[in-house]
Amino acid sequence: MPKRRKLSRGVAVVGGGLTKLGLFKDRNCKDFFAEAFAEMVGSVDKGFDPKEIDAVYIGNFSNDFFVNQAHWGPIIADLLGVVPKPVTRTEGACASSALAFREGVLAIASGLYDIVLVGGFEQMSKRTTEEVAEGLAMAASPYEVAAGYTFPGVFGAMATAYFAKYGATREDLFNVTIKSHNNAPLNPKAQFPMTIRDFMNARIDRCRKKGEPVPEWKDEKDFLRDPGANPPVAWPMHLFDCCPISDGASCLLLVAEEIARNFTDDPIYVAGLGQGSGYSLHAKKDLTTYEATKYAAKEAYEMSGLTPKDIQFSEVHDCFSIAEIVHMEDLGFFKPGEAYKAVAEGLSRLDGPMPINTSGGLKTKGHPVGATGVAQLYEVWVQLRGKAGRRQVPKPNLRIGAAHNLGGTGGTCTFTILERR
Amino acid sequence: MEERPFNDTSYEQFLKELRIMGSKCKKCGALALPPRPICISCFGGEMEWVEFKGRGRLAAFTSITVAPPYMAKEGFGRNNPYVVGVVELDEGVKTVARIIGVDAKNPSQIKVGTPLEAEFLERGDGPEKKTILAFKP
Numbered sequence: 001m002p003k004r005r006k007l008s009r010g011v012a013v014v015g016g017g018l019t020k021l022g023l024f025k026d027r028n029c030k031d032f033f034a035e036a037f038a039e040m041v042g043s044v045d046k047g048f049d050p051k052e053i054d055a056v057y058i059g060n061f062s063n064d065f066f067v068n069q070a071h072w073g074p075i076i077a078d079l080l081g082v083v084p085k086p087v088t089r090t091e092g093a094c095a096s097s098a099l100a101f102r103e104g105v106l107a108i109a110s111g112l113y114d115i116v117l118v119g120g121f122e123q124m125s126k127r128t129t130e131e132v133a134e135g136l137a138m139a140a141s142p143y144e145v146a147a148g149y150t151f152p153g154v155f156g157a158m159a160t161a162y163f164a165k166y167g168a169t170r171e172d173l174f175n176v177t178i179k180s181h182n183n184a185p186l187n188p189k190a191q192f193p194m195t196i197r198d199f200m201n202a203r204i205d206r207c208r209k210k211g212e213p214v215p216e217w218k219d220e221k222d223f224l225r226d227p228g229a230n231p232p233v234a235w236p237m238h239l240f241d242c243c244p245i246s247d248g249a250s251c252l253l254l255v256a257e258e259i260a261r262n263f264t265d266d267p268i269y270v271a272g273l274g275q276g277s278g279y280s281l282h283a284k285k286d287l288t289t290y291e292a293t294k295y296a297a298k299e300a301y302e303m304s305g306l307t308p309k310d311i312q313f314s315e316v317h318d319c320f321s322i323a324e325i326v327h328m329e330d331l332g333f334f335k336p337g338e339a340y341k342a343v344a345e346g347l348s349r350l351d352g353p354m355p356i357n358t359s360g361g362l363k364t365k366g367h368p369v370g371a372t373g374v375a376q377l378y379e380v381w382v383q384l385r386g387k388a389g390r391r392q393v394p395k396p397n398l399r400i401g402a403a404h405n406l407g408g409t410g411g412t413c414t415f416t417i418l419e420r421r
Numbered sequence: 422m423e424e425r426p427f428n429d430t431s432y433e434q435f436l437k438e439l440r441i442m443g444s445k446c447k448k449c450g451a452l453a454l455p456p457r458p459i460c461i462s463c464f465g466g467e468m469e470w471v472e473f474k475g476r477g478r479l480a481a482f483t484s485i486t487v488a489p490p491y492m493a494k495e496g497f498g499r500n501n502p503y504v505v506g507v508v509e510l511d512e513g514v515k516t517v518a519r520i521i522g523v524d525a526k527n528p529s530q531i532k533v534g535t536p537l538e539a540e541f542l543e544r545g546d547g548p549e550k551k552t553i554l555a556f557k558p
């Protein structure tokens with residue numbers, strides 16, 4: 001009989017910060033983290049003294065490779081002036097900072113600490129696109145890489161298995177891309193704050209200026225079908241199925257539930273969280289699900305006493321368009337084989353019954369690998385506090401939101417449910 | 422043969438001998454490819470070698486146009502994509518492998534479920550020589 005996992009002490013999010021995401025070659029990780037930290041300090045409604053931080057957990061995937069520097073704990077301790085407080089780095093590929101968040105929650109729940117800063121950062125723009133691809137491939141499984149797979153290739157293969165099982169097609173993936181890009185201009189921090197229409201118009205303008213023949217696309221899908229506009233990367237993944245290379249940092253301030261109201265009258269509580277692991281492609285029983293996601297979700301639902309129906313909106317790891325669809329099913333939001341139809345029907349739009357990736361998702365907001373997990377939770381925190389501006393989920397009584405983060409090709413996944421009481 | 426450890430290195434050595442060798446758990450009979458020292462079905466640690474026939478069907482695939490450096494060296498890339506897949510072997514386990522004899526430039530015509538058989542590709546010379554497991558229709 002599996003025992004129900006509970007936190008021994010409640011944990012609340014009382015502050016948060018996220019940099020604008022993009023490519024910033026003249027700045028570095030310390031600059032990014034300082035920017036996110038400054039926003040976080042300013043966001044704590046009743047103020048807060050950084051001296052009170054008991055410990056810091058930071059997620060970073062691959063600065064060892066991307067900027068030739070390891071051992072980031074003390075660098076961040078020095079930057080923030082929190083020396084000699086402990087700073088621990090967590091690594092779970094694209095889920096690195098979701099692990100930092102989880103470690104921070106567990107540290108407070110255990111009673112060891114009361115105030116913990118969690119966050120993450122990544123700097124990918126110092127390297128060429130080829131080098132970044134090589135760096136990211138370090139997060140795939142060694143068997144996949146040896147066979148010649150790339151990162152998008154693993155997700156492409158899962159897409160073909162999904163198509164064969166459920167009758168979906170590449171056209172169904174277009175709906176994910178179009179939906180995410182519709183949210184993007186509403187997020188001032190997004191790397192690509194543009195709709196697909198905006199991309200089409202920009203391209204038409206460029207052709208006009210250059211005196212080249214002006215392309216004519218019937219609609220957004222017609223644009224995405226055009227290999228000139230949307231070239232293949234790893235069938236059926238094309239450019240617009242893939243998230244970009246990004247720099248950025250994120251952080252959240254976590255405190256013990258009993259002191260949360262010293263920081264704000266509107267704390268957002270951790271209702272449940274889970275983490276799972278997964279096999280690589282050849283050892284997966286089913287190529288159309290992520291066992292790591294299912295396990296993480298089960299843990300989080302059990303801890304919170306909530307069900308998928310209770311989740312009012314969610315950030316879902318969309319490194320590639322197919323990942324968003326499969327995860328919507330693994331998290332229980334839709335039945336297996338139904339998520340692609342739900343996206344086509346508009347159910348996951350910002351104004352739909354189950355908004356997915358209100359931030360624009362990794363596809364448009366950007367994916368600074370180590371910062372992403374906490375960046376997703378930042379979005380949920382902002383939404384639950386009603387401070388998401390033009391992209392605010394238009395539901396009365398917004399109370400429960402969640403974030404799902406995936407590392408590598410599915411080897412590490414987390415699911416975290418936040419709640420406004 | 423029985424003396425070799427049940428690991429990735431032995432798997433690769435066998436490939437050089439043009440054999441697809443995996444492990445079978447003596448306790449529960451679970452198969453693994455590549456071989457495993459620990460059974461993931463029953464956690465048993467007693468294994469024996471089993472040779473796979475190299476026949477199966479395509480369970481998933483991708484045609485890669487943006488190639489990593491080690492594949493670009495073989496001449497693959499934007500104008501010369503290559504296919505890798507997941508093959509479900511007749512014995513019931515899956516393996517990831519290069520798929521040859523299919524039209525990588527027309528991936529929409531490649532069908533999941535296609536019957537495949539193994540072929541060994543040799544690349545490089547001398548100590549650098551590698552044997553790669555591929556499958557073709």
Ligand SMILES: [Zn+2]
Pocket residue numbers: 446447448449450451460461462463464465
């Ligand atoms: Zn066994």
